[in-house]
Amino acid sequence: MLAIIMLGGVIASFLYAATSMKNINFIYRRSQCDSCNGNLRWHHLIPVISYLLLRGRCKYCRRKIDLSYPMCEIIVIVLFVMPLFFDLGLSDYTLYYLLVSLLVPLSFYDFNTLTIPNHMNLLFLFTGLYLTDLYYIEPVRDIIVILILHVIYILFSDSIGYGDIKLFTVITLITPVNFFIYTILLTYIIGGLFVIMINLYKEHKNEKIPLVPFIANAAVLCFFLYEDFNQIYYGGFL
Incomplete structure (x- = not known):
């Protein structure tokens, strides 16, 4: 179950970020803050957990991170787990x-x-x-x-x-x-x-x-x- 939870969170995080890109450069481009365009490191990208540890703010510019990110990750994780029970x-x-x-x-x-x-x-x-x-x-x-x-x-x-x-x-x-x-x-x-x-x-x-x-x-x-x-x-x- 843990593997499914992690997979769901990672996929949700990646694909939600991908939707905001104007072309396919999301495949190779490093993840960036939507506000300051600062490059995010791996520990800033852990689904849900990073949002909580950063208290919902960018590590660099301290602006609020869009709440849609953790909400999307949580919903996808829940839906990934549901077939295990239903x-x-x-x-x-x-x-x-x-x-x-x-x-x-x-x-x-x-x-x-x-x-x-x-x-x-x-x-x-x-x-x-x-x-x-x-x-x-x-x-x-x-x-x-x-x-x-x-x-x-x-x-x-x-x-x-x-x-x-x-x-x-x-x-x-x-x-x-x-x-x-x-x-x-x-x-x-x-x-x-x-x-x-x-x-x-x-x-x-x-x-x-x-x-x-x-x-x-x-x-x-x-x-x-x-x-x-x-x-x-x-x-x-x-």
Whole structure:
């Protein structure tokens, strides 16, 4: 379990930092402070622990470290550990850890900026296709889904960003068709409920809402409840 905790924290830390890079130089560039660009040493980069030891401030400039970093690391660690205690309905552990590793950091970035970096979508796509060995590719189905996604974007471009369309495209290429259907439906159910609650309590309505956090929540739920959703989908409870 300790190895999984450490792996989850390291992956979360690296990929969340990678989302803020404008190109692929994150692969070889040393980690830096977001405020002063000071190069960080290895003991400044220990997930969660370094944040606590530094009391949430940069070692060099003493400015506050974005709380999103430790929060992202903690959430990924928790999600990495969960399959040890709960069975996955869709028992593709490689796919589960891939989606968690990328969707959680993207959720925080989308929440803060309302954007999804192109290089992260590409990383998601190529890593996903490689790790799944093209197992879930169905050319006709995938083309139809991608076309439908783009029609949705054309019709509702004021409500959904093109980055979200590209992310959904990646997900449909690396997951089973049922999983994708459940994920996109659950995304808008969770997101819709959230928007309703926000509009009840906020004065300024119709503000832009980041979609990736809802995609991430929906995907995780679909992994654990996949068989239950299949029973409902195929009429198993009727």
